[in-house]
Amino acid sequence: MEYLHLLKEFISIILTPWIMGFxxxxxxxxxxxxxxxxxxxxxLTVSIVWMLLISSxxxxxxxIKPLESSYVKLEKAPKNIQYILLLGxxxxxxxxxxxxxxxxxxxxxxxxxxxxxxxxxxxxxKTANMLIDAGIKKEQIKMFTQTKTTSDEAKEMKKLVGAExxxxxxxxxxxxxxxxxxxxxxxxxxxxxxxxxxxxxNASVSVLQRKHLKNVEYAWHEYLGLVLYKLQGKI
Amino acid sequence: MNVxxxxxxxxxxxxxxxxxxxxxILVLVALIFLYFNKIEKAKKYLKISIVWILLVTWAPFxxxxxxxxxxxxxxxxxMPKNIEYILLLGxxxxxxxxxxxxxxxxxxNVKIITSGYSxxxxxxxxxKTANKLMESGIPKERILMQELAKTTFEEAEWMKKRxxEQxxxxxxxxxxxxxxxxxxxKAGLNAIAAPADFNRAQxxxxxxxxxxxxxxxxxxAWHEYIGLLVYKLQGKI
Numbered sequence: 001m002e003y004l005h006l007l008k009e010f011i012s013i014i015l016t017p018w019i020m021g022f023x024x025x026x027x028x029x030x031x032x033x034x035x036x037x038x039x040x041x042x043x044l045t046v047s048i049v050w051m052l053l054i055s056s057x058x059x060x061x062x063x064i065k066p067l068e069s070s071y072v073k074l075e076k077a078p079k080n081i082q083y084i085l086l087l088g089x090x091x092x093x094x095x096x097x098x099x100x101x102x103x104x105x106x107x108x109x110x111x112x113x114x115x116x117x118x119x120x121x122x123x124x125x126k127t128a129n130m131l132i133d134a135g136i137k138k139e140q141i142k143m144f145t146q147t148k149t150t151s152d153e154a155k156e157m158k159k160l161v162g163a164e165x166x167x168x169x170x171x172x173x174x175x176x177x178x179x180x181x182x183x184x185x186x187x188x189x190x191x192x193x194x195x196x197x198x199x200x201x202n203a204s205v206s207v208l209q210r211k212h213l214k215n216v217e218y219a220w221h222e223y224l225g226l227v228l229y230k231l232q233g234k235i
Numbered sequence: 236m237n238v239x240x241x242x243x244x245x246x247x248x249x250x251x252x253x254x255x256x257x258x259x260i261l262v263l264v265a266l267i268f269l270y271f272n273k274i275e276k277a278k279k280y281l282k283i284s285i286v287w288i289l290l291v292t293w294a295p296f297x298x299x300x301x302x303x304x305x306x307x308x309x310x311x312x313x314m315p316k317n318i319e320y321i322l323l324l325g326x327x328x329x330x331x332x333x334x335x336x337x338x339x340x341x342x343x344n345v346k347i348i349t350s351g352y353s354x355x356x357x358x359x360x361x362x363k364t365a366n367k368l369m370e371s372g373i374p375k376e377r378i379l380m381q382e383l384a385k386t387t388f389e390e391a392e393w394m395k396k397r398x399x400e401q402x403x404x405x406x407x408x409x410x411x412x413x414x415x416x417x418x419x420x421k422a423g424l425n426a427i428a429a430p431a432d433f434n435r436a437q438x439x440x441x442x443x444x445x446x447x448x449x450x451x452x453x454x455x456a457w458h459e460y461i462g463l464l465v466y467k468l469q470g471k472i
Binding site for chain 1: 250253255256259262263265266269270272274277278281282284285288329330333336337339340354355356367370371372432445447450451454
């Protein structure tokens with residue numbers, strides 16, 4: 001089990017787009033040392049073109065758009081909703097949506113989620129503290145402090161609400177996978193996607209920017225995750 | 236020189252000197268040497284570029300660079316009295332604006348000034364931040380907007396006109412606070428630092444390498460040091 005987890009981590013690192021570029025230039029160095037100059041030149045050229053491509057607005061926008069356009073911003077919250085589930089990860093970006101939706105549903109409880117790996121306090125607790133600082137009452141927050149994955153979060157939620165509808169908040173690019181997983185688990189989530197990428201139709205094409213690299217990386221990770229979940233029968 | 240062109244050149248320069256760009260430029264140099272059959276030189280540059288990439292994406296390196304910047308001003312715990320304005324500087328609003336919400340809860344009757352111009356968009360960054368704060372429950376009449384200043388230096392000039400020597404709170408990312416405070420002090424303003432968006436060193440181990448989140452840290456710190464240097468040379472701080 002531990003091995004499998006490590007293997008999974010290793011594969012997901014290797015398959016990160018810019019690390020693939022880095023590995024290609026490592027191979028090029030290897031060919032140089034082996035005096036295979038033609039191959040070295042070829043690999044190095046490929047690596048540079050690859051890096052320019054994955055750090056460009058063109059590819060970044062192209063990859064993230066289909067994921068983000070699956071669900072629109074939640075404008076009207078249905079009445080009688082008791083829980084708002086805020087999935088773990090990138091709390092500073094996602095939790096804004098929890099504040100906004102909570103204004104629409106002042107009686108609801110916000111659930112924060114996430115275990116701890118290196119730190120003393122869990123991610124759920126950190127998120128809760130941030131919300132309390134922002135003015136949410138402590139008694140309107142509930143925490144899942146042991147959840148590692150989206151599957152864990154679905155299991156906990158199933159125990160808590162069963163088939164009752166609730167609001168599900170996560171990053172827009174992550175929403176398609178989260179919704180499939182939650183529905184498959186027999187839950188009735190209402191999507192409230194957060195942290196939309198701010199597309200700029202008027203901006204010219206730009207390269208070598210970390211924000212595009214991040215979009216490519218996140219989108220890539222999502223597509224791989226979708227395929228993997230499908231193969232495992234989770235969605 | 237045309238102001239807009241100068242601004243674009245500045246932005247381009249800022250991209251070219253970023254850690255990742257430097258790594259790629261080194262790879263490009265290696266490739267050029269390869270094309271000209273200068274094998275030894277190509278090897279050298281390729282090795283340097285690989286070591287460079289490993290270094291700038293390694294957690295301890297990013298932490299080391301950020302630490303001096305972030306430890307200059309601690310989180311604001313004791314709320315000062317009689318504060319009328321909180322200036323929330325433009326930038327990564329999702330991360331910084333949480334500090335504005337926190338202080339808003341603690342300081343009665345305070346007003347928040349959001350800041351940021353519009354480069355390509357129809358609405359300014361200041362307005363986007365203001366909308367975000369309003370959606371989170373801050374009433375419209377407690378928010379003001381500053382939509383013209385493009386740099387921290389111009390933000391200080393704008394603030395000087397508005398508050399003079401009256402003390403106010405300034406929020407920006409912790410790593411950006413030393414430069415900000417230097418500029419605001421030089422402009423004769425009485426700013427109280429409320430740093431936000433601290434990078435948490437303990438969340439990453441010694442083995443965190445080749446990660447884009449680590450690259451982000453290095454990039455932020457790098458950008459600040461260059462900014463400090465440039466401002467120093469220009470006599471702005």
